[in-house]
Amino acid sequence: MTTALTDPLAILVDLLRCPSVTPAEGGALAVLEAHLSRLGFAVSRPVFREEGTPDVENLFAVVGTEGAHLAFAGHTDVVPPGDLGDWRHDPFAGTVEGGEVFGRGAADMKGGIACFLAAFARHVERCGAPRGRVSFLIAGDEEGPAINGTVKLLDWVAARGTRFDACLVGEPTNPEAIGDMIKIGRRGSLSGEVVVEGVQGHVAYPHLADNPLRALTAIAMALMEVPLDAGSERFPPSNLEITSIDTGNTSVNVVPARARLFFNVRFSDAWTPRTLMDELQRRIAQGAGDPRLRPGRAPASVRVTWRERPADAFLTRDEALTRSLAGAVEAVTGRRPELSTSGGTSDARFIKDHCPVVEFGLVGKTMHMANERVAVADLELLTKIYEAFIARWFAAHA
Structure with a gap:
């Protein structure tokens, strides 16, 4: 050569x-x-x-x-x-x-x-x-x-x-x-998946169903509404973005059985992956128990999975x-x-x-x-x- x-x-x-x-x-x-x-x-x-x-x-x-x-x-x-x-x-x-x-x-x-x-x-x-x-x-x-x-x-x-x-x-x-x-x-990076279990049913009979998107909407608000931090001398404020919401439902008159939300956080040195996971779990639980869109119901059934390898x-x-x-x-x-x-x-x-x-x-x-x-x-x-x-x-x- x-x-x-x-x-x-x-x-x-x-x-x-x-x-x-x-x-x-x-x-x-x-x-x-x-x-x-x-x-x-x-x-x-x-x-x-x-x-x-x-x-x-x-x-x-x-x-x-x-x-x-x-x-x-x-x-x-x-x-x-x-x-x-x-x-x-x-x-x-x-x-x-x-x-x-x-x-x-x-x-x-x-x-x-x-x-x-x-x-x-x-x-x-x-x-x-x-x-x-x-x-x-x-x-x-x-x-x-x-x-x-x-x-x-x-x-x-x-x-x-x-x-x-x-x-x-x-x-x-x-x-x-x-x-x-x-x-x-x-910045650090942390990705997660939230799955909310509901009860499938006909939209005309909502009392027989439990729409998981109602809880997922509250969870999304809980995750994003309050800033995670204000940043630091060398780092901009941490930012969470919801990247996908999906039910796999193609029918307009069926309440879906479950809904998924994916998110990614780019975070400052105010957090470690572990402390950030704990904070996001707290927010997800808060959203799952929010009664405003699901009056009279128990907190939604939620599963959280941390995806990929978090980066500090x-x-x-x-x-x-x-x-x-x-x-x-x-x-x-x-x-x-x-x-x-x-x-x-x-x-x-x-x-x-x-x-x-x-x-x-x-x-x-x-x-x-x-x-x-x-x-x-x-x-x-x-x-x-x-x-x-x-x-x-x-x-x-x-």
Whole structure:
């Protein structure tokens, strides 16, 4: 493979040509292994499995044997491209047009991986190897259930006695332009399902039925009416959204037997998943016993199920890590980035249990969209920032 390892565009095109739709490896990890091996990294590609889930291949690569240890984390799996007719170019061709490179995963997040690899290669070319260790933690199911990827990869690395001093996740964090935003934490996430049991019947004889939607309406109000908190210095107020209400009923003259409600909460550091569950259970019980829509009836029969894996809210307080990255951004772009905890969740929620972690990457405006793309100029800018960050971080740990 003759790709110039200091050229982020060439590396990205190599990665984009691999159809690594989650959970398929698609050749992307093989490409990455070849590039990293040329830079002296020792590369492992462990496969993790769990019953009921697809096997997932991941990558861990490390160079250096002692000293401060900096990890870069990301994922090569991508979401499906969708309708190919919506794309201007083949989503797995890595086409460059009009100063942009098109492809599924260009922004999320093969572009970030390409930039960090090129940044490391440039650092070695100009300054020699860092006085410490550098690792790549690359998962293969971040866009999927996230069961056989980063969580197990971190445990696998830890079981071999490897520890990290800090980690940079290369997810696309910038809303409009490179230098807008560094993520220094994330809100927590909690999802739940509420099932209310009723009594099916004819709408003309309501006394013989018990409409579960009456109780579910009260439960919805109890969940949403009173704010969960007012936020904090680093976190916006927690927010609960009801995402679905369903009875499976297709008839207009039948009272349904049961009704389901799904919700998700993005929460601040005022809560842990456990304390938030307790508060939401209290609100659900309050709504189930509300007599206004069900006068004279006992509290509704309700079942609550917590779905997916809850994510804790977290905030990174490692000043050396934050200063090194923010200083690199400002030195290269002249812009002072916002330090934010906004947005969705990422694999940083797992990494923070192993070391301090921050996130910074490309502009994310087209991620998961048809014609996903990044500006070639942004690839160069991000590579320069990453190179400056590597130098600053290791200087701070000399």
